[in-house]
Every structure is written in C-alpha cells, then in structure tokens.
Amino acid sequence: MKSCSLVAPAKINLYLEIIGDRPDGYHELVMVMQSIALADRVELRTLAGEPTRVCCDHPEVPTDDRNLAARAAMLMAQRFPEASRRWGGVEITIDKQIPVAAGLAGGSTDAAATLVGLNLLWDLGLTVSELQDLGAFLGSDVPFCIEGGTALATGRGEKISPLPTVEGLYLVLGKYRSLQVSTAWAYQTFREQFGDRYISDEAGLEERRQRVHSGPMVSAIARHDLSKIGNELYNDLERVVLPVYPQVVQLRDTLVRQGAASGVLGVMMSGSGPSVFAGVESEAQAQRVREETARAIPNPDLELWATQAIPTGIDAISS
C-alpha cells in the first residue's frame, strides 16, 4: 500500500474576458488566474485488488463517477493500464474546504491533485506539461490547477502561460451557502444575450486575440503594482450572473462600500460565481473588512473568509 496527501488550492479569476465562440461549443477566453490559500486536502491510498472509491462527507459532492477526482483516477488507469494493474484502485479522500459550485474550481483542483498524486504513487515521472494535457480532458480549469500560482489562460482556459508571482495580495472572499451557479448555465446565458458580438472563424478570433484588454492587468502583475491589479479586475460573466442573483450584488456592493472606507484595491465576482472577492494589502486589513462585512450583512447563510494569493498549485505534503 502506498499513500500521499496533497493540498489542493482554490483559484480566483483576476480577469475573465470571453472573446468568441468555438466549434466545440465552448467559449474562447482570455483569463488571468490566481491560486489562493483556501484549499481542500486530498488523500490518496492505493487499494490492491479493489476498485477506486471516493470518500467525502460534503452533501453536495458526489462520490460516484461524477466526482471529477474519480474521473481523474479513471483517466490515469486508462492511460497507464500497467501501473493500474500493478497498484489496483485508489481511495480518494477529500476534505472539502472550498465551497461547491462557487466559481473557485473546487472540483478541478481535486482532479488536479489526483493526477499529481497518482503520478507520484505510480512512479510515472510525468512532467507538469504532460499532467496538464491529461487535465484538459477533465475540465478547462484543471490544467491551471496543476501548477497554480499566477497564470494567463487562453483557448477554453486550458492553455497556460505562467505570469510573475503576485505577492502581498490578501483577499476577503464571500459566498452565500445556499447559492450555487452552474458554469454551463452562465456561459449559455452569456451566449444567448451577447452572442451577436461573437467571432466564430479562426481568422476573426486571432484578430480579436490581438485586441483583448488583459494587457494592463498583465503589466500590473509584471510591475507588482497591487493597486493597478485592483483597478484592472474584470469578469464578463458578472454581466449574466449579477442580474439574476441580487444577493451577489448586495455582497459586491457591501465590499465596495467597505473598500471606500478601508482602502480595498478592487472587488470582483470569481469565475461563474457566485463567490465575490475583495483585494486588500494586508492580513489585518482582510480580517477587518471580513468582520465589517459580516456586521453589515448579518445573514447566517453568508460565509466569509480572509485568505491570500499564493504562488503554487497542487502541493504533495507527504508520500
């Protein structure tokens, strides 16, 4: 029996621009992704002679083959049948700390951890880039989650180029427990409402890629300019999620108001939502804004975290 334990961080999107339609039904994106300290813990244990199973006591996380981590294990077994025969199935235990369907890539990071962990347990020696290629079969956010840190993501989100590390960015993150947003719904609604500005042919997409507005965010990151990073936060999916979820607007507005008083750098919804984050410059300020926001919205359904940007993705802490 072999086992390993991994830290699987969530992500936020500092920038998300939808630039067009793709023949595969996905959307062509330009995103700036950032790993954060809020993380699941994933434990893997080989099970000689037994099938793969997932253990997770979070009521909204499936433990059958809908679980993205189980799918990652199945993909590895399919691609590496010899190692799979030798080691048998794997028990995947997920300690779920990342809120589910929140726009924070919780399922994707568990899948990424499973790929990284099985690479270690099965002594496969796969490179980060090979693991990312496998991850792209599981979901658009999985390749980013493998290496994590700060990165530009293009294509449907699976093409990753590392960016300089964002240091000293602290965050207040909020999410209503009972609210979940389906990513497929968010993109579908965007397509229905704003699809007429889409470009679908490759030449048009290439021309559009040259005109994306992510340049100022990328240069703010290169210059380590936190206040400019705060000004350049952007997410196209806010345009479809905010009109349907008034609580998200209330949380966003409250964080913006705290910002005016406490010097918040910027506020934005992450991914397809409904989580919203505010960027600040110190841990103490993050704690203060978190407390003030909890006082301003005294709703037990609202969960708030003080967290921070981190420079790494999946971290194997023991094997």
Ligand SMILES: C[C@@](CO)(OP(=O)(O)O)[C@H](O)COP(=O)(O)OP(=O)(O)OC[C@H]1O[C@@H](n2ccc(N)nc2=O)[C@H](O)[C@@H]1O
């Ligand atoms: C919006 C983002 C931003 O990082 O994150 P989340 O909010 O899910 O965390 C991602 O684009 C989500 O990535 P991920 O959650 O991996 O999506 P996938 O499983 O690949 O796709 C789920 C569904 O979203 C839509 N989809 C996703 C990615 C993309 N570029 N175009 C799309 O249209 C498709 O309808 C797809 O069926």
Ligand SMILES: Nc1ncnc2c1ncn2[C@@H]1O[C@H](COP(=O)(O)OP(=O)(O)O)[C@@H](O)[C@H]1O
């Ligand atoms: N390991 C997992 N953790 C969380 N959700 C999972 C997992 N595997 C599958 N899911 C399913 O994926 C859906 C999206 O969850 P999640 O990945 O947390 O959100 P998001 O796509 O917003 O980042 C959930 O509704 C859940 O049913």
